[in-house]
Amino acid sequence: MACFFRRNIASKLAKVLRHPEESFISSICAIPVSKKQRSSDFRLSLSRLRENGFISSAEDIQRQAEGLARKLKRDTLLEEITVGRGVINFKINRSVLIQVRNFKEVSNGRHRFGLKSELFRGHQKGRTLVEFSSPNIAKKFHAGHLRSTIIGNFIANLKEALGNDVIRMNYLGDWGFQFGLLGAGFQRFGSQEKLKENPLQHLFDVYVQVHREAEGEECIHQAARDFFRALEQGEEEPLSLWRHFREITVAEYQRVYNRLGVRFDEYSGESFHQDQVLDVLEQLRTRGLLKSTEKGTSVVDLSPAQDMSYYSTVLRSDGTSLYITRDLAAAVSRKEQHAFDEMIYVTDKSQAGHFRQVFEILRAMGYRWAQSCRHVPFGLVQGMKTRKGEVVFLVDVLDEARSKMLRNMRESTTTKHLEDPEDTAEKVGIAALIVQDFKGPLESDYKFDWDRVLQSQGDTGVFLQYTHSRLCSLMRMHGNEGEGPCDLTLLQESQGIVILQHLLRYDEVLWQISQDLQPRYLVNFLMILSHLVAAALKALPVKGSPPMMAQARLQLFSSAHTVLASGMRILGITPVQKM
Template sequence: MYINEQDNHLEVYTFVFVLFQKVLEQLCQERHKFGVKSELFDGLKKGTTVVEFSSPNIAKKFHAGHLRSTIIGNFIANLKESLGNNVIRVNYLGDWGMQFGLLGAGFQLFGCQEKLKKNPLQHLFDVYVQVNKEAENNEVIGQAAREFFRRLEQQEHQALLLWKQFREITVEEYQQVYKRLGVHFDIYSGESFHQQQAQEVVQQLQRRGLLKTTEKGTGVVDLSSAGDMSSYSTVLRSDGTSLYITRDLAAAIDRKERYNFDEMIYVTDKSQGIHFQQLFQILLAMGHSWAERCQHVPFGLVQGMKTRLGEVVFLEDVLDEARARMLRNMSQSKTTKEMVYPEDTAEKVGISALIVQDFKGPLGSDYKFDWDRILQAQGDTGVFLQYTHARLCSLIHRYGDGEEGAFDPSLLLDQRSISILQHLLRYDEVLYQSVQDLQPKHLVNFLMTLSVDMIILLYYLIIKCLCSPAWLARLRLFGGVCTVLANGMKILGITPVEKM
């Protein structure tokens, strides 16, 4: 059969013309909804998703090790929310357990209310270090710690009063750090909320014949397939007090009753993999089939996170360091624009650098932290993403976004523009891939490629004839890319800046 090459070329041209026109019109009309209305998501069940993340221990400064849980959980919550899920963000604080027996006993020995008011978390940290040191060679302190925790479990007034003071102080301090990161929670929960329910869980396990008592007097659940105790989980101490997993069982059951969630996602480091495997196993053994819709998203460790002063222990130190280094880089750059609040911009760009560095690879992998590399303006960094977005914002602010009046997509059929438009067409696929495995690397890689293509186009583009049809079409393209960059960065947990 004879095919007229000219006709075939015309068909391809018409198809591309219509497709690109549709993409740019969708971007103009849908903006932050672009990509999420794709038919790819028609089969995905939308419902209530509970995401538990961050979860630091109270009475301690926010350790940098909790950064990963915080930003990964925030990404998952943002992603699910962008696709139409009702997301409940839970910060399940480590606010119960024997360590508070030690802290309570330590505060009674070494604590000072005046120091607590001036620098609360630092003073509690100092007390905790001191009491741990003393307890190594003094069994009396160990006994006092066990006694204080027993009083807590029995709701003794004075012990509870001191514990509540520690908790309120800590949450207030944490909220300042979360504000800097742009992270919020719907619920500040904690192990303490479920210590009484934990005893009910123990009774349920007993009634179902799942609870066994060891020679040492501890309560355990046999998880072995052969029923030979080759694998078991301890849920009760010999003195009758609850453990972390007992309270986690109670928390999971309570959340199902409260929120009737469709899925629940826990974001913690990979060392807790066995804990969650046992948690889900016990829930299923108790008859809670919804445990099959619970998931643990594990992550690896960060190595080499240091400042000029040495090892970083607290997250505030990391954020301060990122801001200071970014501010210095901006002051030395010839392209930096004048800003009303340069420190605010430096903070946002510094945090975006931390997030992108963390999200580039598989979450389960450990990675080495490198200050100089993550703050580079070139390469696959958060700084580069912010630079591209700010550059586009500058052009749009100066010349408009081309959305008023008709535009001709045929004027965008040069190879570089086609590459960008084809890439924009993949945005829904990338979101779909991200929601399948909850890995942010897909979105990071997509945004990096989009930014590189955009910067290359701008490098070769001669900005002239600003009122020409070709330039109006270009502005429409710039506006579309800027929108997708901003949308993608927000899902990652990055606040886009318009100047830098």
């Protein structure tokens, strides 16, 4: 929809400024709707024209805006051209804005609407590998991994929507000293019977016990180191225990992922890359990058002056590998196996330094593709509590969200009869968790509040789901009325026009989140759309309206429904049909 209008404005600029139309596309933006009355639909930024060298930077920008506006002629599409502070505003002829083809672009495009915009003309489609979630095996899924899981899922959904070939990878923490501690602990305190009854709970209890015992006994630390060394050397007993722990953990995690609507193409892990670790170390030696410290550890000097003022340890003094060594091996292996064009790691912001070192070492090893590796950091969630107290496990969070949402739905007078109310409550509860998480910058910490998260009014995931279900109900009730000839020029009320104006921005929002991978822009767009729809549903009834008016309004709400559902799915939310 916006492409046609943006292209027309760009064409006028091309004739005046004597540059190709494509040069001006990114400088023309749909104006965000607001509660304040306004008439313009698009805005041209003169500062963007200056940055790109299309106009002089020596002249007064306001005078340039006024001069350029006089040269741009109105026509049947542009009915008004006005000047603001350093910008030129354009108002689309309302009869053109409401044309049938604009609605058809939404209806025919469905989930592709907005993604076919000329803004994405330069988008390089390729293979994207996204590593996310990545919990540690033999431990129940900690609530702290929720952010990595839903952020990574959002990024994978977005890249797929853009046409990329996406590989969703779960890189399990299944190796290292911590696993050595668990292995040594299970040999001391473990029970095969309890492992069968409740595997992850028992392993968690064992880990807590051995961790507590290790604080005062060096012998347990030594036993953990011995267990891990034996594991790296391929001894059968520790390997067998490791395989068993890994199998039961992955099976448990998959149940949680199914509830979240998250899937993975590959379950990898640190253990997969033990053979490549030796290759990486050899490459570092060959390039003269591997150095030894007085403590006997092996390091890579990353200081600009090569004076060991800044280095990364890649091998312990006892010869065992570290997390970073295995990450280096994993990156090299993935490039060879998957030939990715970009690789994105989604972890909390405390690991920013770790990934900076990983990328620096890869570049030092001569891997140019390290430039296409990216870390997406996120902040911490504070205050997640259930009736049991502090939340430790993600399953507790999901159960609590479903339970609270189910109770709210039963107490609500607007709740419809549902075949599976628990499933609906689960999807709405998860939507609430996702929206709460995505409302602010990903790197920011935020305080979790159950009451605010599950409110049906305001900018919440519950409100998004409620709006979607209302639109679905409208489609079910009046679906047949949308067939046949439709006179969309009847849509002259401001409540309908403002929805069309807002939909003009959808491609820009998608382009924005494709650049910085920040979902908050999409959340904000969908929230505004939902509020506009709520107002329009009151002011523009379908039931009781003359047939042609009913059809026109139904077409408007159908377009809003298409965009709302599309945006929700990119965020990782499964839209519900009833609630």
